[in-house]
């Protein structure tokens with residue numbers, strides 16, 4: 001196994017780079033800001049979990065020319081920064097590099113393709129949740145599983161490059177032949193929770209507990225599932241979109257979702273890549289007026305709070 005490059009020094013990037021580094025994997029965290037990269041390289045990263053905290057030394061670089069050749073590039077930036085980040089890390093990639101996205105929403109694959117049309121691509125989702133504390137340490141909410149699969153001409157073996165690397169660090173990772181159902185199932189959950197919890201300023205648990213919020217979330221879940229079906233995505237016979245959203249709300253009841261954290265911090269949110277992408281895919285057979293309205297409302301809230309010019313959203 002060659003080098004793994006994780007792009008993006010947010011909570012997920014720091015956490016995964018630290019877990020891989022701890023397991024002895026050859027991993028570099030790429031941070032486009034030289035000063036922050038130097039600081040992280042010198043001080044390492046603190047991971048904070050329920051049973052305490054630990055300090056992990058990391059290889060962090062800012063210059064992609066010094067990073068490669070990368071066997072595996074994993075993008076862990078906000079969805080709106082994917083194209084920028086792919087361009088930034090390009091100097092570390094070769095024709096054999098496997099590019100992986102586990103990011104929220106839709107549109108990340110297209111963003112990578114715009115930069116590297118022939119990229120060997122794998123995509124999926126992770127249920128790991130973490131956020132960055134003000135001092136740069138990582139609060140781990142849950143280390144969950146990852147599901148990944150090949151996109152277009154990529155093979156199962158390409159997806160296994162990521163799963164083998166993840167498993168070296170003790171991270172559960174399943175490889176599936178078609179990742180789209182998994183990606184859309186996560187999209188149903190994000191589209192129903194994130195804008196509603198974000199606009200209401202409430203933790204995830206309130207979305208299922210507060211009656212009027214829940215009626216809206218359930219309607220969004222059904223709307224996204226109907227767009228998925230119109231896109232010929234098979235969400236699976238046993239998948240109930242409303243029950244799936246309720247379950248994540250209950251399991252993450254005290255979490256403040258990523259969109260709420262972004263709004264509060266004055267950062268751009270991922271709404272365009274979640275509800276916004278669903279609205280773009282709507283058709284007369286599967287309309288998405290709720291996703292469209294929620295996208296407009298979150299964009300209005302962003303415009304009021306916005307302060308960040310960070311291209312990686314970190």
Ligand code: PAF
Nearest residue numbers: 190193252255256257258
């Ligand atoms: O975006 C998030 O915050 C998470 O994906 C989720 C599942 C909504 C939990 O907070």
